[in-house]
C-alpha cells in the first residue's frame with residue numbers, strides 16, 4: 001500500500017516533500033506525485049503519515 005496525492009486539490013506548496021521519510025514525493029512535470037514503490041506509509045518511522053499530517057489541504061494525501 002502507498003499514499004497518493006490528489007493532484008486537483010494540491011496547492012503545490014511543497015511541504016510534504018520535506019516531511020517524507022522515504023523520499024517518495026517528487027515534483028514531476030507540473031504536479032507533485034508519490035512514488036508507490038518508495039512510499040512506506042511512514043510505517044516504522046512515524047505513527048501517522050507525514051505527508052497527510054503536514055498537508056494544508058484536507059484529504060489531499062490519501063491511501064491509494
Ligand code: SF4
Pocket residue numbers: 002003019020021022023024025034038039040041042049050051052061
Ligand atoms: S505516507 Fe509517508 S512515506 Fe508515504 S509519501 Fe507520505 S510521507 Fe512519504
Ligand code: SF4
Pocket residue numbers: 005009010011012013014015016017032051054055056057060061
Ligand atoms: S503538502 Fe499537500 S498541498 Fe502541499 S504539495 Fe504536498 S500534497 Fe500538495
